Amino acid sequence: MSNVPVNPKPVPEINAHSxxxxxxxxxxxxxxxxxxxxxxxxTYARCWSPYDFSPDPAWEKASGRGTVFSYTIVYQPPYAAFKADCPFVMAIIQLDEGPQMMSNILHCDPESVRIGMKVKLCFETRSGGFKIPQFEPA
Amino acid sequence: MKPLAAIVAVSEMKPGRYPQYNGMEMYRQVIAQFLREWPALRPTDISGLLSAPAGMASADGTDVFAHEKISEELGIEPSFSETINAGGCTYALMLVRASLAIERGLCDSVLCLGAGRFPNVGSGMAEMMSKLISHPEFEYPYGTYIPPIFALNATRHMHEFGTTREQLAQVAVSQREWSLLHPDALMAPQGRLSIDKVLSSRPIAYPFNLLDCSVPSEGGSAVLVVSPKIAKRYAKKPCYLFGFGEKHTHSSISQAHDLTTLGSRETSAQAYRMAGVGPGDMDFAQLYDSFSINPIIYAEDLGLCPKGKGGAFFAGGRTAPGGEFPVNTYGGLMSFGHVGDASGQTMIVEAARQIMGIAGGERQLKKADLGVVHCYGGMMSEHATLVLGSQA
Structure with missing residues (x-):
């Protein structure tokens, strides 16, 4: 029981297409x-292409490399589950493949994050052992 | 200039906390005040009605049948009516929809109603709000909530154009000055602000401190829009709609094509073109300001200053009372109060009061012949610009 967090950080509700x-x-x-x-x-998972509506877009493994497009340092938590993480970084990452995605930037001093900084993929394990893609300085 | 519609009556509740009222009761308060302030109106004067969902983002649930319930209570059977939602953009779009309906003869007047709520921070609604305002599957797991989302726009603007935290703070300072001239402004009793006060308030999400953020509250307003042909029956000096623009660019901030030039560039260009005017013709602007970065971006996108110069535009009291170009003459969401999505109508109410010459006291601008209003919904994802003026 002692390993179960009081307010677990969220895991997504997964849809069939994602x-x-x-x-x-x-x-x-x-x-x-x-x-x-x-x-x-x-990004993100869709049933069709937003470029030409072609169905069933192909899946591929991304390089996991990217750049910080913008960021913020969050001092006031959104809700209790993030309280222990504050201050934490919320960022938009531009993947080397082009598209952008939301992420936190882990394993660094939040104040050291800059726009244009190179980052690489890592994972955060949440309740039930569920892994969330995250980024850290490259 | 050809008027598309005319605003002839407006009213607004004092922003505050109204825990005793549910969503529909908030609407009743808004309407009762409107009827008190405009006692000559009768049910026969209203042939169209638009409302936003009642009780949006509140624990007691959202009602999308608000328009029919309100119409019934008012004793009217409108020939044009619906409940619509585009967040803070809703009310500018109501004016757009009303003008189109009036032009096509569906009705000759439309009562536009809003009653907004903002959940208390940490009231247990935070997770629900997070899923509503960011992608529930691909953004919500990262702890998204409203201030850090807008902070992403701010950090990027600072990076691209050298905008400073002092310039952000100046927006808050300027708007507090205006709020001191409004009898109902929520933050007026707190007195004047300084750049230092903003910079020393507690950090929320870099680069925002507490005083870079608007004040969550509750309230609502009513706007009566009529055909320009009958406007003078209701008001000596109506506020006419001359142009509008509408654009919906994204929903999730991480999918936005740009964080520093928004749909507002396109909507303002469309609105000016329709009205046959340019940004240099404007006497004032009302720019939706949930956070200090927003009016900076909108001043640029609306052509009130060059791209990247929005920070300097607000510096040195230029937009404050007595300055060269008045912005958010009621104090904005940051000092008047952020009454949920209904703040989008507060700006229209204030623009109409200025143009109709009924803003009162020192707040009334000496010259308010033409003004521009820019509203957004969501995380600056839906946009509407209105050009309003006094000359038919």
Whole structure:
């Protein structure tokens, strides 16, 4: 019991179409999709391509490399589950493949984060052993 | 300039906390005050009605049938009515929808109503709000909530254009000055602000401190829009709608194409073009300001200053009372009060009061012939610009 956090940080409610993304995360991989018509990569998991509506976009493993596009240091937690993490970094990461995604930046002094900083994929384990893709300084 | 519609009557509740009222009761308070302030109105004067969902983001639930319940209580059978939602953008879009309905002859007047709530911080609604305002599957797990989302726009603006925290603070200082001239402003009793006070308030999400953020509260307002043909029956000096623009660019902040140039550039260009005017013709602006970065970005996107110069635009009291270009003449969401999504109508109420010449006291601008209002919904994801003026 002592290992169970009082207010566990959230895990997502997974949908049928996004299962490959979260299955990939449990394997330690960041999965992105690519439009079968235009060849362009995108986040987040969708049933169709937002570029040409082509169905069933292809899944592929991303490099896990990216750059900080913007960030903030959160001092006031959104709710109790994040209280122990404060101050923590919330950032938009631009993946080397092009698309952007939300992340925290872990394993660093929050004040050391800068726009343009190179980051690499890591994972945070939440309740039930569920892995969430995260980033840390490269 | 061809008027598209005319605002002839407005009223607004004093922002505050009203735990004794549920969503529908908030609407009743708004309407009762409106009818007290405009006692000549009768049910036959209202042939259209638009409302936002009652009790939005409140624990007692959201009602999307608000329009029919309100119409019934008012004793009207409108020929144009619905409950619509685009967050803070809702009310500018009500004015747009009302003008189109009036132009097509669906009705000749529309009562636009809003009653907004803002959950108390830490009231147990935070997780629900997080899933509502960010992607519930791909953003929510990272602890997203409203201030850090807007902080992402701010940090990027500082990076691209050298905007400073002092310039952000100046927005708050300027708007507090305006709020001191408004009898109902929530923060007026706190007195004047200084840049130092903003910079020394407690940090929320870099670069925002507490005083870079608007004040969550509750309230609501009513706006009666009529055909320009009959406007003079209701008001000696109506406030006319001359142009509008609408754009919805994204929902999740991590999917935004740009964090420093928003849909507002396109909506303002469309609104000016429709009205046949330019930003240089404006006497004032009301710019939706949940956080200190927002009016800076909007001043740029609306062409009131060049891109990247929004910080300097607010410096040195330029936008404060007595300054060259008045912005948020009621104190903005930051000092008047942020009454949930209904804040989007507060700005229209204030613009109309200025143009109709009924703002009162020192707050009334000497010249308020043309003004621009910019509202957004969501995380600066839905946009509407209105050009309003006095000359038909």
């Amino acid at each position: 299962k490959p993304y979260w299955d990939g995360a449990q394997r330690g991989e960041l999965m992105i999709q690519r439009c079968r018509g235009t060849g362009k990569a995108f």
